[in-house]
Amino acid sequence: MYDIEVVKNKVKELVNEKRYEHSLLTAKEAKELALHLGYDANIAEIVGMAHDIAKDFSDEENEKWVNKYNLDKSLLDESYRKMIHADIGAIVCKEWFNFSDEMCNAIKYHTVANEEMSLLDVIIFIADKIGRVDIPEDLKDLKSIAYQDLDKAMALFLEREQVMLQSKGRDLLPGAKKLLERLGEE
Secondary structure, eight states: OOOHHHHHHHHHHHSOHHHHHHHHHHHHHHHHHHHHHTSOHHHHHHHHHHTTTTTTOOHHHHHHHHHHTTOOGGGGSGGGTTTHHHHHHHHHHHHHHOOOHHHHHHHHTSSSOOTTOOHHHHHHHHHHHHOOSSOOGGGHHHHHHHHHOHHHHHHHHHHHHHHHHHHTTOOOOHHHHHHHHHHHHO
């Protein structure tokens, strides 16, 4: 069994105060969504708590984990700076807490959606967006929608993300794009 207090203490040790507060709120939101959806609330809560465990790692620390696990070196590129914590966090949680593959995948995919997201993946992805004191204006409706229809909330977020990225001359990553297409067909 996983011990939420051990994970909380480790997250508190590794991230700044604002990120720790966000982790607590994400854990709470993940637990509530899981209860609402009939998923294991304890698992959702602990993964929500751990999702940003590597967010404040230094470049040197990230490089250490990339090298240790022979990960793709492109993870260290500047363009991946805001997302590397998800890949590293999944590995850290596997090594330090023996998280299951499903739990690690939810951490890995909480920043970038993929085509084959599990229920836990989507719970953590959405909880990360709405588990905040200062929810951005364009995400406030996402919380109520998530409790009505999680897939609809996911599609709405991805649609908004796609519009924002396209305004900058970019696009969703292929896995997220395929997920959005699949959600649009349902």
